[in-house]
Amino acid sequence: MPATDTPMVETPSTQPSATVTFEQKPAQVKSKKHNLKKSKKRAREAFAAVFIIFLLIFALLSASVYGIVNIIYNSAADTSNLYSLKFVKNGSTQTTISSSSANNVYGLYVPYSAIALIADISIVGDDQKANLICLPSESMLTCKHNSTLIYVNGSAARLSVPVIFVEDDFLLPIEIFENYVFGIDIVYNDKTKVCTLSRTASSPDLRLKMAPTAELTKTDFPESYKFYE
Numbered sequence: 715m716p717a718t719d720t721p722m723v724e725t726p727s728t729q730p731s732a733t734v735t736f737e738q739k740p741a742q743v744k745s746k747k748h749n750l751k752k753s754k755k756r757a758r759e760a761f762a763a764v765f766i767i768f769l770l771i772f773a774l775l776s777a778s779v780y781g782i783v784n785i786i787y788n789s790a791a792d793t794s795n796l797y798s799l800k801f802v803k804n805g806s807t808q809t810t811i812s813s814s815s816a817n818n819v820y821g822l823y824v825p826y827s828a829i830a831l832i833a834d835i836s837i838v839g840d841d842q843k844a845n846l847i848c849l850p851s852e853s854m855l856t857c858k859h860n861s862t863l864i865y866v867n868g869s870a871a872r873l874s875v876p877v878i879f880v881e882d883d884f885l886l887p888i889e890i891f892e893n894y895v896f897g898i899d900i901v902y903n904d905k906t907k908v909c910t911l912s913r914t915a916s917s918p919d920l921r922l923k924m925a926p927t928a929e930l931t932k933t934d935f936p937e938s939y940k941f942y943e
Contacts, residue, residue: 894923
């Protein structure tokens, strides 16, 4: 029987595969660094742009608010019609107060520190409650901060506007001196818009009075004088 040739099958040898490494070229590294710098620069520019836009919006809002407040004030207030105050003792002016300082949203007010320059009035109390004592009569007016209720020699009375305590001083509505204080002359000059409060050596002794209800009158200024709603 003839011999048959058996084909030989070669089996691949099992050799460990070689590890392939890629080495970055200097140009590639430089390109990556450049791209990173560009990315950071774009981020900074974006932040700066957003911040500038925020500042612009804030400035516009601030200007708008200021403009609105200014328009409202100028349309509501006519300071040319407000009275200033002058305090005179024995013909000599002791002090004056401008119209802008003498007036607030309630009307014309007399600071205790100013009236005390021409009248012998002492004060006892704190920033919430005070007793005003007129000498030599020793008659007393009791008032409270931000209240329209006063006591004149122990009798209750109601003002049309409140007494106010501001900057270590009590501000007293002008109607207190018109309706309850005897011995201080009050004169309004409509041409100069000056309200003068005065006393002389011949003025009667200072005292408080409780006028009958029918005699009490709310201080009435011309319509053009009223600068608040």
